[in-house]
Structure formats: structure tokens, C-alpha cells
Amino acid sequence: MGLAEIKERIAAEAERVGRAPDSVQLIAVSKVQPNERVAAVLDAGQRVFGENKVQEAAGKWPAFKEQYDGVELHLIGPLQTNKARQAMELFDVIHTVDRPKLAKTIARLAGELGHCPRLFVQVNTGEEPQKAGVLPVDADGFIQECRDLGLEIGGLMCIPPADEEPSLHFALLKKIAARNGVDGLSMGMSGDFETAIAQGATHVRVGSAIFGERDYG
Numbered sequence: 087m088g089l090a091e092i093k094e095r096i097a098a099e100a101e102r103v104g105r106a107p108d109s110v111q112l113i114a115v116s117k118v119q120p121n122e123r124v125a126a127v128l129d130a131g132q133r134v135f136g137e138n139k140v141q142e143a144a145g146k147w148p149a150f151k152e153q154y155d156g157v158e159l160h161l162i163g164p165l166q167t168n169k170a171r172q173a174m175e176l177f178d179v180i181h182t183v184d185r186p187k188l189a190k191t192i193a194r195l196a197g198e199l200g201h202c203p204r205l206f207v208q209v210n211t212g213e214e215p216q217k218a219g220v221l222p223v224d225a226d227g228f229i230q231e232c233r234d235l236g237l238e239i240g241g242l243m244c245i246p247p248a249d250e251e252p253s254l255h256f257a258l259l260k261k262i263a264a265r266n267g268v269d270g271l272s273m274g275m276s277g278d279f280e281t282a283i284a285q286g287a288t289h290v291r292v293g294s295a296i297f298g299e300r301d302y303g
């Protein structure tokens with residue numbers, strides 16, 4: 087279990103670049119991990135977790151939430167509009183708002199439910215066809231569209247292409263956030279969270295470095 091080590095590395099990198107350690111929130115990405123490993127990380131005191139599938143999260147988190155106080159759940163995977171209601175009931179933060187239809191659905195449901203998770207817009211910084219996220223060129227317009235719907239955008243999120251230098255993507259995300267007056271930056275995973283912190287990440291999403299490799303078998 088690498089939780090303590092990851093927390094130390096986050097604090098050390100923040101300090102190195104002159105940031106307060108608590109300006110970076112660690113999201114422990116628990117997708118696909120066996121419940122024993124998740125429980126161990128909860129027992130170690132971690133309360134902020136990320137999942138990429140609504141269904142999977144709905145299967146395991148209600149029970150954990152009964153057992154542990156103060157759990158905060160982040161949705162970091164693509165969201166279909168027909169799962170938006172369930173997602174808004176389960177998650178505290180949604181990192182993957184990425185298209186007008188979804189934004190409109192969330193705005194409507196926020197009215198019905200009387201609450202709305204914190205919202206991040208996902209940007210497809212690498213313009214990869216297989217990846218979700220609004221294209222960089224469309225980001226300003228989409229953020230404005232969300233705001234016009236009454237949605238507050240708390241941050242931007244990106245997943246850099248696997249084979250490219252992540253810092254270029256982190257820098258681009260930061261630039262888009264700055265010119266739109268958005269504070270949160272969800273960027274950095276097990277392999278590059280320190281790079282992301284140096285570039286201003288406020289949320290790092292770390293899975294395998296905490297829990298061990300995921301077994302999809």
C-alpha cells in the first residue's frame with residue numbers, strides 16, 4: 087500500500103515548487119481494485135476517491151460510505167446522460183463534463199435534485215479521437231455555455247496522450263483555465279503527478295501507485 091509514500095511525494099513536490107502541500111488534493115483512484123485494498127486505504131485515513139464508471143461505483147461505495155464518515159467521491163470517467171441522475175446522487179465532484187447535451191442534462195437535474203456536484207470540464211488536450219473531452223479550440227465556448235446554463239465550473243481536467251510529454255498538456259490546460267477564470271486543475275496520474283504539481287495541479291488522480299496494479303482479468 088503506497089498511500090503514505092504518495093502523500094509524502096506530493097508534499098515534497100509542492101514544497102519544492104513553492105506551493106502549500108494542502109493546495110494539492112489527492113484523489114485515490116479505486117476503480118477495479120478489490121474491496122480489501124480500498125478498505126485498507128480507507129483505514130489509513132484517505133477519504134477522497136475516484137471512480138471512472140458510475141455502475142461500478144454504485145456497486146461498492148454506498149456500503150463504504152455507511153462504514154466510513156467523510157468520504158468524497160469523484161467521477162473521473164465519461165458520463166452518459168442516462169446515468170447523470172445516478173452520478174449526481176452518488177458523486178461529489180464530476181470531472182468529465184464535456185458536451186452541451188450533458189451540461190444541459192446536469193443543469194436540469196440540478197434543479198430537480200436541489201443540489202449539484204462540483205463540476206470540472208474535461209479537455210481533450212491531445213485531440214485524440216478515441217478520448218472524451220472538449221477540444222482545446224472549443225473549450226472557452228463550452229465553459230461559457232455551461233455558465234450560461236447556471237453551472238459553476240470549478241476546474242478543468244485532462245488525460246495526456248500516453249506517448250507524449252505530459253507537461254505540454256498540463257501547460258495547455260493551465261492556460262485554458264487561466265483565461266477562463268477557472269481555479270481547479272485535475273491533472274497528473276501515477277506516472278506524472280509530480281510534473282503536474284509543478285505545473286499547478288490542484289487535484290491529482292493516483293491509482294496504481296497507491297493500490298498496486300489493476301487486475302482486469
Ligand SMILES: *Cc1c(COP(=O)(O)O)cnc(C)c1O
Pocket residue numbers: 115117138162163245275276277291292293294295
Ligand atoms: C485510471 C485513471 C487514473 C489513475 O491511473 P493510474 O495510472 O493508475 O494512477 C487517473 N485518471 C483517470 C481519468 C483514470 O481513468
